[in-house]
Amino acid sequence: MSKTYYDPADLRKFGNITDWNEELGDKFFEYYNSVFKEGALSGREKALIALAVAHTIQCPYCIDAYTGDSLKRGITKQEMMEALHVAGAIRGGASLVHGVQMMNKVNKLEM
């Protein structure tokens, strides 16, 4: 058994999840692949969204996968970092916007 929770080599085995439930696994991958097809958003835009979300949910596999995918698409380091700052800003903002709740509570409780 691996001594760490995450092994980068496990990313290659993602498809194996169908081994224990083929129907749901296949449905998931069909959906997943459809999501990333070019649509109203370009593949490039979707890759940057995926990269930002990967960091927000802190998924090491997703970070590896979408960093590689971004490079394949010719996306620059600057673009990738800007996408992360969008994620960071939303994540930070999500904490800070709750400050309004805190302020409301303080204002209600204090004389």
Place this chain on the structure above:
Amino acid sequence: MKKSLQARNNDLANTSRQLEILSNGIFKDELPTFASKISKTNQFPLRPKKLEILQINVGYMCNQVCAHCHVDAGPDRKEIMTKETMQQCLSVLKNVAVHTLDLTGGAPEMNPHFRWFVEEASKIGVTNFIVRSNLTIILANKKYHDLPDFFKKHNIHVVSSLPHYTRGKTDKQRGSGVFDKSIKALQMLNAVGYGKPNSGLELDLVYNPSGAFLPGNQQELENDFKKALKEDFNIDFNTLFAITNLPISRFLDYLIASDNYEDYMYALVEAYNPSAVENVMCTNTLSVSWDGFLYDCDFNQMLNLKVNNTIKHIANYNEEILQNRNIIINQHCYGCTAGAGSSCQGTVA
């Protein structure tokens, strides 16, 4: 400027060492060899189809030392095709029905007989020329400044490397200052009509990933390149070829040194596309080295894998005998069959 692997006496300058690496390690027990992979789809042995392109490497000398170069080219490489060997190539070109003469290097323009060779080939009726130009050679010395006019005069199809439309990525792969010079050279080519609509002068760009990853979708990359180069530098070009870096020579050295070799080989094998095998360039191309020997492709040339045939030199060229051969393959061939495939003309599947 860095030196070639050969000048540095690097272990990998020895092609036997490269083949030893490619034939062992993960290909002993983890990943299928290329031969076993194509056997599953009844494509082994790989055989040539009609010969259409003669790709001649006129020398390994180059004014650049690119980090990914499969030729291990550079200013310190002195292997240059002689006029005598060029004469032998011309004799063959007179008698075979190849439709394209593809000149590569190194920087092919640095061969002192380059222009003579093109002119002589024109005289014997070759009309479809490709020159694989690194662009910066046009600015490297006054004697090269008129290359765009020379290319135009002979209606040469110019295929130029530009790994990215940003300075950082390009210079990292091809050397400091290469991006600015490449942009200037592209503008010079545009100025004589190259890449312009209806000019008939073709200017294609080659995109190689600047690291241990495979190229993305060729059409999407082309769209991004066209938009950026037009907006930022008013540059036009025809087509972008996305070419996968093959794990040989300097790129293999980089993969091993950066601990990316195994992951990269996994990525190539996972992206294997049997339909790309049908059109890999070794099936319609023959590669000639600076000293006249024959190879299935430029990559096999750099691994010193001469054709598996009794005819091994351009001086003894015999198409009928040569076409009756098995193409030599090894694990580097996965680079040409990954995803949409990769050849000197970009994707093949």
